[in-house]
Amino acid sequence: MKVFITKDKRAGSQKAFDLMQQEMENGAKVFGLATGSTPEVLYEVMTESDTDFSDITSINLDEYVGLSPEDPQSYRYFMEKHLFSKKPFKKTYVPDGLAEETKESERYNKVIAENPIDLQILGIGTNAHIGFNEPGSSFDSETRKVALVESTIESNKVYFENEEDVPRYAFSMGIKSILKSKKIILMAYGKNKAEAIQKMIEGPVTEDVPASALQNHPNVIVIVDEEAGSLLNR
Ligand code: GLP
Numbered sequence: 001m002k003v004f005i006t007k008d009k010r011a012g013s014q015k016a017f018d019l020m021q022q023e024m025e026n027g028a029k030v031f032g033l034a035t036g037s038t039p040e041v042l043y044e045v046m047t048e049s050d051t052d053f054s055d056i057t058s059i060n061l062d063e064y065v066g067l068s069p070e071d072p073q074s075y076r077y078f079m080e081k082h083l084f085s086k087k088p089f090k091k092t093y094v095p096d097g098l099a100e101e102t103k104e105s106e107r108y109n110k111v112i113a114e115n116p117i118d119l120q121i122l123g124i125g126t127n128a129h130i131g132f133n134e135p136g137s138s139f140d141s142e143t144r145k146v147a148l149v150e151s152t153i154e155s156n157k158v159y160f161e162n163e164e165d166v167p168r169y170a171f172s173m174g175i176k177s178i179l180k181s182k183k184i185i186l187m188a189y190g191k192n193k194a195e196a197i198q199k200m201i202e203g204p205v206t207e208d209v210p211a212s213a214l215q216n217h218p219n220v221i222v223i224v225d226e227e228a229g230s231l232l233n234r
Helices: 009-025 040-048 075-084 101-114 150-159 175-179 191-202 210-216
Strands: 002-006 030-033 057-060 062-064 091-093 119-122 144-147 169-172 183-188 220-225
Touching (some): 009 220, 040 075, 101 144, 175 210
Parallel strands (some): 030 119, 119 183
Antiparallel strands (some): 144 169
């Protein structure tokens, strides 16, 4: 893993954008995208740029089960709002939160197989989850319905009016699906991500720390601010 420590989220997002552009110059056609507060500024940088994404296909990591694409809390809605409505893409894929479990998992795995991801953008949960692959997720997992753990529900409740409204399940690409991407950029900002970042990079590779699976990938770039990188020893 290559680690870049940047001044702040804006500088980190600019760095990620530069790398993204390089990949496009090298022929990248498929981006894996993420939601959450982490990639928001990257999407801002993308929409403010004059880069043309109309030849790029995007595949998002995950979606809440039970939310429709029009639901303002859904990840489809987030992507439309922050990126797709401002920058046309060739085709955009987000799991359908209302679809039947087995059919949707199969459909999405097929989408990924048919559109191999050149560059995957990732954030990280405070418990080191990637996508919605919570601790204990198999490194051999593909897209499936997963249960969210209490700490994730707790972190995500700020986006909902009541805690009871936070969905308890999601469709998520698996760890294996993520590791198939040719290149991965993981961003993390803020103190509350420091422990997850330290474990991901310097800890043992274990299913208890989902992001540690990235140590097995040959082409991972980690972009953090000082706070998120503050517990790194090397
Ligand atoms: C959610 C998403 C992840 C994201 C994580 C961190 O659980 N499924 O893809 O990385 O939250 O979110 P944030 O960037 O808001 O800290």
